């Protein structure tokens with residue numbers, strides 16, 4: 042039987058580190074599936090809100106989203122997500138947003154999900170909520 046060499050131990054450490062990093066990333070995304078069906082999943086996610094102003098978007102506050110440079114229209118309802126987890130164009134349903142009707146992912150954010158309001162005050166009032174979000178796959 043072969044014993045674990047020093048090189049072997051190095052690999053074990055690397056694998057454990059990678060698993061730890063992956064776990065940390067998933068934790069940061071705060072995504073945990075509640076329901077997994079072929080056509081949709083329901084995930085418990087942190088949902089923040091934002092508006093197109095500089096306070097919310099900083100240097101990206103140009104009235105366009107990350108998807109196809111889409112020009113934001115008054116009254117638009119859409120969400121921003123991490124496209125590595127939820128691709129642009131996905132339909133998501135966020136309780137309490139857009140009368141509980143599905144909206145498109147048209148913008149990018151790093152962690153969790155962000156609902157769009159064209160008014161800064163409305164975004165502030167939404168704050169940060171832990172919600173069960175339905176994500177449709179196609």
Ligand SMILES: [Zn+2]
Pocket residue numbers: 091092093094095096097098160161164
């Ligand atoms: Zn704002």
